[in-house]
Amino acid sequence: MAAILGISAFYHDSAAALVVDGKIIAAAQEERFTRKKHDESFPENAISYCLNEAKLTPAELDYVGFYDKPMLKFDRLLQTYTAYAPQGFWSFAKAMPQWLKQKLHLPKEIRKGLGGKFRKRIAFAEHHESHAASAFFPSPFDEAAILTVDGVGEWATASFGTGSGNRIQLSHELRFPHSLGMLYSAMTYYCGFKVNSGEYKLMGLAPYGQPVYIDQILDKLIDLKEDGSFRMDMSYFNYCQGLTMTSSRFHDLFGGLPRQPESKLTQREMDLAASVQLATEEIMLRMARHVHRQTGMKNLCLAGGVALNCVANGRLLREGPFERIWIQPAAGDAGGALGVALFIAHQMLNHERVPHPVLPQAASALGPEFDRDSIRNHLDSKQAVYTELSSNEELCQRVAQLIDQGNVVGWMQGRMEFGPRALGNRSILGDPRNREMQSKMNLKIKFRESFRPFAPSVLQEQASEYFDFPSDQESPYMLLVADVAEARRLPVETSSSVQGFDLLKQIRSEISAITHVDYSARLQTVDQDRHPLYHQLISEFHAQTGCPLLINTSFNVRGEPIVCTPEDAYRCFMGTNMDVLVVGQFLLLKEEQPEQPNRINQDYIDQFELD
Known part of the structure; x- marks a missing residue:
């Protein structure tokens, strides 16, 4: 061994x-x-x-x-x-x-x-x-091209090569200070979000704007080549020598000082987000095409922080040269x-590697899990009022009914996920058809910005009916964006006067709570092999409502890591306006708890650093 x-x-x-x-x-x-x-x-x-x-x-x-x-x-x-x-x-x-x-x-x-x-x-x-x-x-590939893109490691900021059997070989790299991750983080900083954690907010903000600054980025900030390599004009940046990301020259180029954190977001930040997102997608597409030309591989594997940009990943899948993409x-x-x-x-050590369509990462459920006795003991120590359900069938029927009734459900099952996404083991769930659910979950449960979109978990077998997504493609790790299918969209009055966050008021599809303002959705496909219980729950919701998907957001509030233990889950449940908590086979209704129901616990929220 x-x-x-x-x-x-x-x-x-x-x-x-x-x-x-x-x-x-x-x-x-x-x-x-x-x-x-x-x-x-x-x-x-x-x-x-x-x-x-x-x-x-x-x-x-x-x-x-x-x-x-x-x-x-x-x-x-x-x-x-x-x-x-x-x-x-x-x-x-x-x-x-x-x-x-x-x-x-x-x-x-x-x-x-x-x-x-x-x-x-x-x-x-x-x-x-x-x-x-x-x-x-x-x-799942026996051989594939490999592309890694992030801020910086030792010297490399991006690299590519190939993998075959139980060997990898990297052949080319882009070097510091020229970095796509740093470019995106610089704009994250300039728009008033926290570097290394706020980049996904910038990505979510981008559809509210127009890429009006794309020429400034491509003409001034970077010199982009056809192969996706580039050089940055470092006079616009400050991360090599200072404690900030951008310089006064950057501020002059984009018309002012960086936005103060927590201040009002303006159309400028929305347009900046749209511009740097478009630049990122173009760079990633050029890199992928070059890697494909150089390696001749039909499959691509991605990692590095930039590989969490699911909008760019979606474009790689749709427009890139690779047949299949797998992202860590x-x-x-x-x-x-x-x-x-x-x-x-x-x-x-030359251990054999046997590629498998599901294993070895499986559902990325690689963290701790808790047995029935430990869950019960914790709930009893809090004098919590709960119902212990006897079977998964009964559990899924009851939870699906509660979600259909408009309740927000904290759902903790099995092993905790490894990575930044909750994938059905440490999730907050809601009804995607509910037109009030997006704002309710953002403001009353997650305590975060109202513009932030939510992701759908959809049954793998129904995904192509609701999204422009190939029926033979999977997205089990919520790392690809796809558009809501035309058949699911609703007519929207188009007007140049409707801009920015006013776009949120428009109902765009029959699954409005997970439809972003550009009709996109960050998709998780759910199959029976990786997520048997979660698949059973969504299947039951489908049977009861005709809708084969749920809202899935991570089980935490803004500034807090995803919950790990039953204690974490119970504290988050009682500290927010969440309606229902399900931990293993135990179901708790907020209105039945001995503590004051439906009251935000500010002491709970204040303990976390807002970012």
Whole structure:
């Protein structure tokens, strides 16, 4: 037996993953245990969970892998600071203490974090090597092209190559400071959202605007080549030498200072979002076409933070040259922990890899689960009022009925998902036909911006009836955007006077709560193999209502990580205006609880940093 622990830490979204004999056993982000969103500390809780899941001790591990090479990253930082000296002094002064104390001593930190009981080899993969491994090895393909795109690893900001059998090989890379991830993050910062967590808000904002700034981006900010490579004019940016993303020249180009966080969003931010989104899609399409020409492969695997841009992914699927695309569900830094573990298993130790259409990533349900007794004990400790249902059939019938009646349901089942998306195990569910549901869930449940769209979970077998989506294509990880089918749309009065958030008032389809203002939806297809219980619930809702889909949003509020435990789920339920909580076979109605029903618990909301 070869047991391999993969770790990502100290930069963004720390995580741990365990692979045994080439099989993924467990993976989880540290934030889910500490309740600190994007926790970057050493993932001691995630490691403990992974080891417990496999009933292993640190001493029984054969390898530990880290997802990047800190000395190469330190080299990049020093060269960058030197090139911009003396301008980069304050950024240098802020970064160095953690490097000198912790990041330059990672073997020592890792062994300390494992209680001093692991004395075998620690392996370090390059950052984009970890991304590439996480993209290809769990994929259903025997061979594929690989494309990784993010902010920056050591030096690389994008790379491509191929995977075949149990080997990957990266052949080309784009290097810092020229970075698609950094370009998108710079606009995220300029529009008043938090870098490394607000990029998906910018993507959701884009359909409200027009790409009126696309020429400024392509003519001034970047010099884009036909193969998707580009150079950035660094005089517009400040991330190499300063503590902000953009420079005064950037501000002059786009007509003013960055938007203050939490201030009113204007048409300028909407148009900026639309412009950088369009630029991102064009760059990704050019990259994909070049990779296809260079590799001749028919399949593509994607990872890196930019691979979470599901709008760009949807265009790649529709307009790109590849027949099939597979995207790592934990495409960001957290997925690097899984990638390095798989890299060691297959590339270094030569473990056999057998591609499978569902396994090994399955439903990305790689986190903790809780048995009936532990759930009951927690609910009893809170004096919660609940009904324990006797069968999955009875559970699904009751929950489907409650959703049809307009209730918002917190749904916690099985193992927690690995990655940023809730996929039916830690989800908040609602009726997509309900015209009030989008604003209700945003403002009263999630406590987030009203413009944010919600995603549908649709039965795989009905997906092409409701969306412009090929019947033989899957989107099990909610990483592809498709348009609502023409047959499901409703007539909308078009007027140039209706702009910005006024577009929200228009009812665009019979499934209005998940239809974005451009008729798009971030799609999750649900099949019986990956999600048997969730598939059963949606099938029951379909039988009762004729609608084969549900709203699915992550079980958390703004600023909080997705819930992990029954305790997390109960606190979120009682701290919001959620109507129903389902944990395993236990069903709770808010109106029956001993605490004050239907009252927002501000103490609960205030404990999380809003981003």
